[in-house]
Amino acid sequence: MRKLLSANYSRLWRDKIFWICMGTMLIYSVVYMLNGCxxxxxxxxxxxxxxxxxxxxxxxxxxxxxxVFSSMFFGTEYSDGTIRNKVIVGHTKTNIYIASLxxxxxxxxxxxxxxxxxxxxxxxxxxxxxxGISNLVVYVLIIIMLAVAFAAICxxxxxxxxxxxxxxxxxxxxxxxxxxxxxxxxxxxxxxEMTSSVQYTANGMQMSEPTPNPNYIGGEMRKxxxxxxxxxxxxxxxxxxxxxxGHPVRMxxxxxxxxxxxxxxxxxxxxxxxxx
Amino acid sequence: MDYVLxxxxxxxxxxxxxxxxxxxxxxxxxxxxxxxxxxxAGKTTLIRLICGLQEPASGNYTLYGRKNTDKDxxxxxxxxxxxxxxxxxxxxxxxxNNLKQQYRIxxxxxxxxxxxxxxxxGLNHTGxxxxxxxxxxxxxxxxxxxxxxxxxxFLVLDEPANGLDxxxxxxxxxxxxxxxxxxxxxxxxxxxxxxxxxxxxxxYGFIDNGxxxxxxxxxxxEAACRKCVRMKVSDTKSLARVLDGMKIDYTIITNLTADVYxxxxxxxxxxxxxxxxxxxxxMQERDESLESYYVNxxxxxxxx
Numbered sequence: 001m002r003k004l005l006s007a008n009y010s011r012l013w014r015d016k017i018f019w020i021c022m023g024t025m026l027i028y029s030v031v032y033m034l035n036g037c038x039x040x041x042x043x044x045x046x047x048x049x050x051x052x053x054x055x056x057x058x059x060x061x062x063x064x065x066x067x068v069f070s071s072m073f074f075g076t077e078y079s080d081g082t083i084r085n086k087v088i089v090g091h092t093k094t095n096i097y098i099a100s101l102x103x104x105x106x107x108x109x110x111x112x113x114x115x116x117x118x119x120x121x122x123x124x125x126x127x128x129x130x131x132g133i134s135n136l137v138v139y140v141l142i143i144i145m146l147a148v149a150f151a152a153i154c155x156x157x158x159x160x161x162x163x164x165x166x167x168x169x170x171x172x173x174x175x176x177x178x179x180x181x182x183x184x185x186x187x188x189x190x191x192x193e194m195t196s197s198v199q200y201t202a203n204g205m206q207m208s209e210p211t212p213n214p215n216y217i218g219g220e221m222r223k224x225x226x227x228x229x230x231x232x233x234x235x236x237x238x239x240x241x242x243x244x245x246g247h248p249v250r251m252x253x254x255x256x257x258x259x260x261x262x263x264x265x266x267x268x269x270x271x272x273x274x275x276x
Numbered sequence: 277m278d279y280v281l282x283x284x285x286x287x288x289x290x291x292x293x294x295x296x297x298x299x300x301x302x303x304x305x306x307x308x309x310x311x312x313x314x315x316x317a318g319k320t321t322l323i324r325l326i327c328g329l330q331e332p333a334s335g336n337y338t339l340y341g342r343k344n345t346d347k348d349x350x351x352x353x354x355x356x357x358x359x360x361x362x363x364x365x366x367x368x369x370x371x372x373n374n375l376k377q378q379y380r381i382x383x384x385x386x387x388x389x390x391x392x393x394x395x396x397x398g399l400n401h402t403g404x405x406x407x408x409x410x411x412x413x414x415x416x417x418x419x420x421x422x423x424x425x426x427x428x429x430f431l432v433l434d435e436p437a438n439g440l441d442x443x444x445x446x447x448x449x450x451x452x453x454x455x456x457x458x459x460x461x462x463x464x465x466x467x468x469x470x471x472x473x474x475x476x477x478x479x480y481g482f483i484d485n486g487x488x489x490x491x492x493x494x495x496x497x498e499a500a501c502r503k504c505v506r507m508k509v510s511d512t513k514s515l516a517r518v519l520d521g522m523k524i525d526y527t528i529i530t531n532l533t534a535d536v537y538x539x540x541x542x543x544x545x546x547x548x549x550x551x552x553x554x555x556x557x558x559m560q561e562r563d564e565s566l567e568s569y570y571v572n573x574x575x576x577x578x579x580x
Contacts, residue, residue, distance in 0.1 A: 080364065080367055081360075082365065086381055274329070
């Protein structure tokens with residue numbers, strides 16, 4: 001395992017896609033936070049957010065970065081045939097899978113770290129986190145775990161698909177699909193229970209009597225929606241971005257469950273896979 | 277005899293297609309084992325199995341005495357190197373970095389011997405040129421170089437001359453001979469370029485439809501392919517007496533036929549046989565090459 005990790009890391013440090021992802025993440029974080037600072041400089045209360053509102057924005061996009069990097073990085077192992085070199089000299093398929101997972105987790109966490117460092121550029125203007133240190137630690141922990149879950153999902157796709165182009169496409173589409181699903185669930189949960197419309201009368205604008213919102217999701221269904229949102233890494237990303245993480249333990253356990261399930265099933269299938 | 281690899285009734289199916297159907301073969305230590313068969317006969321499938329890339333459906337094999345189901349089979353694999361189908365190389369790396377990567381995969385503590393391997397395969401002057409800019413022959417040699425990292429005793433090469441120009445074929449042949457003769461590396465080569473294989477192999481295995489049809493040494497093959505005159509006579513005992521008297525090599529095939537390994541004077545022989553009351557029924561000159569041997573064995577007409 002140590003040998004495989006050494007080989008993977010050696011490739012990682014010289015991998016162009018990895019450094020492009022890291023550079024993009026850094027530029028993205030700095031530009032996004034400076035834009036937040038600019039908005040904060042406009043003395044209007046609706047734009048006057050704290051750093052909390054901007055700092056976790058990357059949580060929704062880290063999955064895409066993870067998918068692009070890992071599919072290109074491990075797709076090369078199949079397209080160049082170099083995965084065979086590892087098996088031929090006696091490394092087990094289980095070890096190869098786990099080494100790939102650890103490498104993907106490392107790369108994804110490094111991208112998270114780059115964002116966090118880049119985003120700190122806003123601290124002099126927006127100040128430090130209003131949520132407090134304990135909440136910040138919880139948020140960071142959730143982010144680490146969701147990054148690990150993303151890495152586990154991407155590793156599963158990367159190790160089971162032998163076609164590089166297909167791997168890249170399916171990884172990105174899968175994460176995009178999960179993001180759209182999470183957005184739809186979040187949007188559903190954001191519906192208010194009652195709505196009231198604005199009426200123009202002779203006496204001016206008047207609010208009508210509140211009526212039940214037909215799009216409101218309530219009862220057991222709301223609990224299911226909330227669970228799915230907390231379970232999906234993309235859902236967790238959306239929740240963190242909105243600084244609305246209500247069930248941190250459930251989120252962390254969900255990420256752990258996704259990681260364990262995808263890894264165990266991935267290893268099981270990869271061991272039986274016919275490598276060419 | 278010591279064997280590096282022994283397979284026992286190996287089977288492998290791809291859905292309904294039987295790629296290997298009870299294949300048993302033996303690769304002796306120190307041999308260059310030529311694995312001959314047409315496209316789709318099962319050569320690459322066998323190589324994938326022994327390299328651990330795929331699992332057999334049934335049957336087993338031993339590598340350096342360890343069964344494929346043993347946990348320790350990985351230790352035997354550590355002693356082998358292989359190039360399966362296309363060379364397994366990182367195209368965006370130089371030859372040197374490709375080798376360094378393999379050193380890391382093997383967990384070797386230093387890069388000792390790296391330049392020696394590059395020299396051996398003739399890639400010591402490639403510098404910063406990336407593998408994607410290499411010719412096919414250079415890539416093939418780099419693939420072999422990677423397979424040589426860690427000083428393997430057993431080298432498996434799947435169609436190493438495929439797609440190479442004549443010069444490239446000669447270079448690969450000389451490299452394989454050098455590895456076998458100077459480093460005592462046992463080599464298993466699959467190929468359907470019979471002429472090329474006949475210049476290298478010390479042992480042959482002929483495969484067809486996933487079965488090993490025939491396994492023999494180069495000496496046995498040479499004897500089978502030796503230039504001779506096949507004679508049909510009325511009594512091979514009389515023929516043997518006459519040929520012994522003439523000090524000519526021969527092999528009795530049946531009661532009526534024999535192979536005579538010499539350019540005989542037909543008149544003298546016929547006269548000598550007449551004295552023994554033996555009639556010559558027919559004489560046919562035979563000169564089999566590996567190619568004709570293969571065609572006779574596998575069935576050229578059927579496969580043409």
